Amino acid sequence: MAERGSLRERNRRAVEREISEAAMRLFVEQGFAATTTDQIATEAGISPRSLFRYAGTKEDIVLGDMLAAGHAVQAALRDRPAAEGPWEALRAALQVLADDPDNTSERAFRIAEMFLHTPSLRARRLEKRLGWLDLLVPEIERRLGHAPGEVPDPAAHAIVSCALACLDTATEVWVRRGGQGDLTEIFDEAIRAVRG
Incomplete structure (x- = not known):
């Protein structure tokens, strides 16, 4: 069955x-x-x-796989070594998005370009991305030594929110550069700026 x-x-x-x-x-x-x-x-x-x-x-x-992608990031985050810091673990877990074999550079660029230029897509993407907070914040809370609760820990919530904002920022910069450069490197640059 x-x-x-x-x-x-x-x-x-x-x-x-x-x-x-x-x-x-x-x-x-x-x-x-x-x-x-x-x-x-x-x-x-x-x-x-x-x-x-x-x-x-x-x-x-266009956005159908976003929930599945959020679950993939959550699973990757759970699998990270316990001693790894929250930022490092989250950054490594988000790498599963770049490693997806269906997410070729050209396809990723076309989709990202559509998000940038289509307000309805941007809004729906943001709405779906907010669901990732429910998946990822409890994992970061555990890493920070807090028991996940009904009200999220502000530090865990801020770390996840900032990491996702860095991902969105990196994607927008990459699209505005015409898909030139390494999206992962742009993402890392954005994270360094936030953490600096």
Whole structure:
């Protein structure tokens, strides 16, 4: 039974990936605002009704993996050595985003460029990114020697918020430079500025 569930999940991920790739092709060719969900469905070879079973909006198509990415960062953070400081552990855990094989430099640039130039995407991304605080703050609290509670420790919350702001800043700088330079190095530069 579990095997069938995992097959169903693999099939779902394959369809989501096809939808995402079809949407990205259209977004790159026509722009985000000019692309309709009907066009995405046609490009993906599915009905508009089927499209809405996988993603409710165009923004969801682009941002669909953000929760999974947040869980990946959380798992990587948990796996960091206990003696590692909170900043070092969080910085290393965030590296899983850069190491994602689906996140090629060109794809990452195109998506980041869309975020920069599309207010609705920026807003939805921020909303989804705020969910990462619930995932990451308790891990940083443990690292700081605090028991996670209903009210987050201000130091842990500040560290996670700053690290995510550094990530967003680095991405925006990288896009404004036309994708030139190493995004990880720009991120590290932003973290050094905050910690300095």
